[in-house]
Amino acid sequence: MNTLETKDSYHPPLAELLRPKVLDEYIGQEHLVGQGMPFRRMVETGKLHSMIFWGPPGVGKTTLALILAQSTGRTFYTLSAINLKDIKLLTRLQGSFWTHSLHR
Numbered sequence: 001m002n003t004l005e006t007k008d009s010y011h012p013p014l015a016e017l018l019r020p021k022v023l024d025e026y027i028g029q030e031h032l033v034g035q036g037m038p039f040r041r042m043v044e045t046g047k048l049h050s051m052i053f054w055g056p057p058g059v060g061k062t063t064l065a066l067i068l069a070q071s072t073g074r075t076f077y078t079l080s081a082i083n084l085k086d087i088k089l090l091t092r093l094q095g096s097f098w099t100h101s102l103h104r
Contacts, residue, residue, distance in 0.1 A: 004033065019063050019066075020067060020069070021067065022067060022071065023040060023043060023067055023071065026060070026063065026064060026067060028035060029060075029064070031063075035087065039064070039068065040045060042066075042068065042072070043068065043072060045069040046072045046073070047072075048068060048069075048072055048074065051065075062078065077089075
């Protein structure tokens with residue numbers, strides 16, 4: 001945000017506006033998000049498991065994690081493993097869903 005912008009004038013990037021909000025909008029990974037598949041069952045039951053999403057930038061790791069968190073009523077945090085403060089915060093989070101994207 002530059003100095004001329006205020007909180008009220010923030011406009012998210014187009015990619016963020018177009019980001020899928022629910023599993024039915026998510027394209028790809030049908031073996032995980034399709035009817036009766038593991039991620040779909042987690043959303044339906046509200047029970048998430050520990051997961052690591054690994055892959056190159058831009059393939060939907062954060063989007064999928066955000067959908068899982070929001071669909072199950074969890075708080076979503078995006079943390080950077082480079083920032084020691086984030087790692088310390090992570091150790092204090094309890095009952096929250098968080099993600100760190102791992103890139104090749």
